[in-house]
Amino acid sequence: MLQIVKRSAIFLLIALTAWVVVRAEGGAPQGGGDVPLEQLPYLENLLFQSSRFNRPADMRAVPAEHVIPILETDEPVLENAQFVLYLNPDTVNFKVQDKTTGYVFATAIDEPDAGTFTPLLSSGIGLEYINIRTNYAMRQNVGLIDTEFSVDKTIVENRVELDIYVGGFCTRRVCQQNYEGYLAGEVSLEQMINLGFIEIGIGFALHVTLTESGITAHIPFASIEESFPETIRLASLILFPGMGATHKDDVPGYMVIPDGVGALIRYEDNQGRFLVPFEERFYGGNQGIVSTRMSVTSYPLSMPVFGAVHGVKQHAFLAIIESGDANARLLAYPNGASNTPYNLIFTKFDYKQTYRQSFSSDGTGGAMRIHTSSLDDVTVHYRFLPADAADYVGMARSYQNYLISRGHLTPQTPSEGPIPIHLQVLMADSQSSFIGTRLVPMTSLEALREMVDAFMAAGLTNQTVSLLGWNQGGYSGYLPAPVRFERSIGSSRAFQATIADLQDEGHRVLLVNNYQSATEASRDVSFRNDVAEGVNRFKLTRTCETCVYTDRHLLYPFSSTRLALNHLEDYEALGVEVMFEGIGHRLFSYHDRQTHTRSEALDHYTEIYDAYQGRGHYVSPHAYVYPYITDYFHAPLFNSQLAYFDDLVPFLPIVLSGHIEMYSQFLNFNSLGRVPLLMLIDFGIYPSYILTENRSSLLRGTD
Structure with missing residues (x-):
């Protein structure tokens, strides 16, 4: 019964969200009549038979002659x-x-x-x-x-x-x-x-x-x-x-x-x-x-x-690697x-x-x-x-x-309040220019307030608001960032007042940060001491010629831990929560005087999970993070749709159901029509959107 109520509420939430977004854009929904199933073209039939969907189960019995015998x-x-x-x-x-x-x-x-x-x-x-x-x-x-x-x-x-x-x-x-x-x-x-x-x-x-x-x-x-x-x-x-x-x-x-x-x-x-x-x-x-x-x-x-x-x-059998x-x-x-x-x-x-x-x-x-x-x-x-x-x-x-x-999942008490929604707001970004970079303001604090109010007016009163590019310099190239707000968007006092207002209304506020990768513009990061070496003793640096900063470095796990723990008191003083990019989703071996394994890297990251428990949130976290979280951001709706695969099934949502709330990837980028929206309802996943005040074309030249 609880799942039926939850699915109905998600359906209403998606409908309300679509109304708010359409109204904000000044447009109206477009579409035509439904096509009868028997008139679907050949390619559509192939689509329904692909691994994007789940076919009816084969209910045949296992033939007796294929049961494995016990031999002498x-x-x-x-x-x-x-x-x-x-x-x-x-x-x-x-x-x-x-x-x-x-x-x-x-x-x-x-x-x-x-x-x-x-x-x-x-x-x-x-x-x-x-x-x-x-x-x-x-x-x-x-x-x-x-x-x-x-x-x-x-x-x-x-x-x-x-x-x-x-x-x-x-x-x-x-x-x-x-x-x-x-x-x-x-x-x-x-x-x-x-x-x-x-x-x-x-x-x-x-x-x-x-x-x-x-x-x-x-x-x-x-x-x-x-x-x-x-x-x-x-x-x-x-x-x-x-x-x-x-x-x-x-x-x-x-x-x-x-x-x-x-x-x-x-x-x-x-x-x-x-x-x-x-x-x-x-x-x-x-x-x-x-x-x-x-x-x-x-x-x-x-x-x-x-x-x-x-x-x-x-x-059937299930194998669990402990x-x-x-x-x-x-x-x-x-x-x-x-x-x-x-x-x-x-x-x-x-x-x-x-x-x-x-x-x-x-x-x-x-x-x-x-x-x-x-x-x-x-x-x-x-x-x-x-x-x-x-x-x-x-x-x-x-x-x-x-x-x-094992104590890795904790049952959650079903909330009787409004169904949650995740709104990620890009505040500022950095952009390549003829000489160096320049800041691109995308959302003012006043516009952030107006966005939240617009969703509130539509009945979406349980919002998780994550701020991207809140830090000095904006998003691209400036992470991991100390807890210092971008002054062109607003003063520290203005940021703190806005965050406090949102929290007083019952919304969660998350600051997005990345303590696993850095660029030359990242503060408090030493190329010599913090940028990790692979097992071959070469720096783990990826080159991106079209990015704001061409070199992006992976940090030593112990450096990530040091930086994250150094900033914990600042987050606590603000009373905000943190969304971690990378950490919780990536493990790698490294060399520091000797080679170290992925398990040793995980030991360092676990210090972050422990210290930030109740305050830390993670993008697409792996199972080793489950003991430390109550929600899952950027949850997948699909599998990789390889030729090997025959069916798509909600295995992950069933595992986490009733224990970890799941939020989708950004629905702004949905190009598959109503199907993903129906999947959200079916899988019990809440919607997410990424929003800006200014038009997205201004982001040309950013990461």
């Missing part, structure tokens, strides 16, 4: 009231059988037929390593069964502890052909080395705990050993590559990807349409290290979760990708990455080096959902419950 090689190792856990020690394949339904999820595939991927998919765990002797080449997707490995098993209460050691590995087919002869003593080790045999010498522990909701996999970082660090280094561990795997369209269902608002990849026979898998790093790319692979998404993976449905309202997420990659293989006939979804946890260290100022040439990208334990919870929760909605609710149980 599968040993029962643990059992509780809900599940039985089996282990095949020859492949480290765990199988989890639901005692109520008999359905089985497995971490590997029994006897797969996947070409070069067959060894990986036959194994419950895989790895990737760096061979220093072969110019730091990385060997990818190595399955345990393709190696000489040993497993020591210990059962402790409800936990199976495996100590795994990976020894020899054949890197070439001729080596594999002679491997049986090597085991029989017919081929010597020296001959095998010449044929491509290599000693990997990597060990690690894998702990699997049986819980009431499924299993938890844990890999302690301290357990990792490298016997030959001069030649072989562990790059990544691949956890449970066969979990939830299906063959082509044999099983109805889909994979869930936390891209943007949410995306599904359906189990269909793709007939070779995809050549490569979907692969993205959680929380976006790492700008601190040069990657050979560019991101293809419009939205980063903002939540460390993924899952799969086998038959809607029948069987630790190790800052250096994890999500891979989703629609069948046909990499010539595999299977639908796959799993994670790779990166421990080391290669980069080129240049010794010249222009960044050319150099030698290969290794960056230790993670020092974290890996913990992943696999939750097997009951039938009534076996869909993307059930997954979102399960993740929400997990966050609540």
Whole structure:
């Protein structure tokens, strides 16, 4: 009932907002009659079938012949009231059988037929390593069964502890052909080395705990050993590559990807349409290290979760990465990708990455080096959902419950007052001129007051007003800014009086600042001490020839923290709140005497989240910020709409519903008509607008 009331109120709010904006512009709504569905042209029909919308669910039952069997090689190792856990020690394949339904999820595939991927998919765990002797080449997707490995098993209460050691590995087919002869003593080790045999010498522990909701996999970082660090280094561990795997369209269902608002990849026979898998790093790319692979998404993976449905309202699992997420990659293989006939979804946890260290100022040439990208334990919870929760909605609710149980989400008491709206007002900006820059005033304090009053008169009395370019010099190039107001807009006393008036009327006032990036015009920022170096020891500077200031720098996380904490008392004295750009949305590795990981960067930013809790707000925050916020600004309405994706689903809004209020991206820039407005109502997201007093054409030459 609460959701229905909320949606109705958002609908009325959007209607009122549209009336105010149209009235302010002196225009009238334009439009024509609705086109009957049967008369929609061919391209419109394709649009409705695209990943911009959600298609009806495939309600077919999972065929009995495609239920994974329990084999003689599968040993029962643990059992509780809900599940039985089996282990095949020859492949480290765990199988989890639901005692109520008999359905089985497995971490590997029994006897797969996947070409070069067959060894990986036959194994419950895989790895990737760096061979220093072969110019730091990385060997990818190595399955345990393709190696000489040993497993020591210990059962402790409800936990199976495996100590795994990976020894020899054949890197070439001729080596594999002679491997049986090597085991029989017919081929010597020296001959095998010449044929491509290599000693990997990597060990690690894998702990699997049986819980009431499924299993938890844990890999302690301290357990990792490298016997030959001069030649072989562990790059990544691949956890449970066969979990939830299906063959082509044999099983109805889909994979869930936390891209943007949410995306599904359906189990269909793709007939070779995809050549490569979907692969993205959680929380976006790492700008601190040069990657050979560019991101293809419009939205980063903002939540460390993924899952799969086998038959809607029948069987499903949700994977939640509790630790190790800052250096994890999500891979989703629609069948046909990499010539595999299977639908796959799993994670790779990166421990080391290669980069080129240049010794010249222009960044050319150099030698290969290794960056230790993670020092974290890996913990992943696999939750097997009951039938009534076996869909993307059930997954979102399960993740929400997990966050609540960890204290990362706090239920909000529904407000009986007016529905909120977010208004961002650009006060001033800076513009390139013939010599240097000049200020471009965009909104006076009097006009700001008039805007708020106009929305108030239309019944929009619950406003969050964020001020952009309030600082000396305006917005472009002058952040991070100390708490000093732009004098051409108004004196400090006038700003304070306006803010106090708005707050007295019940509105929130936020000052927008950016403590993560800077330019040469930024105050209190030292290029030498505050601008971060990447792991290759080059400054993290991006050049933009059309920007007001051509060089934009990323700051060290500890410098961002120092600046933000230094300004906290000034914000408190004003009684205002702060909207942070960048922080909460970007993590990167960096070099400061030694290389540091993204997790170490997050530790610094967490000092800001803690200090500003109740006062700090963030643009498109990732899941690690949820414990510190009550609202989410610039919430996505779409996913990246890649060819992989079949459906758009409100996964993110369902997770945050009732706990964190969400505000849309600016509706001024909506070019899709009424559809996004209807999505706001459907998803329970409040509208946002960016406003100025003066015409936007004056912003030519600004950022």
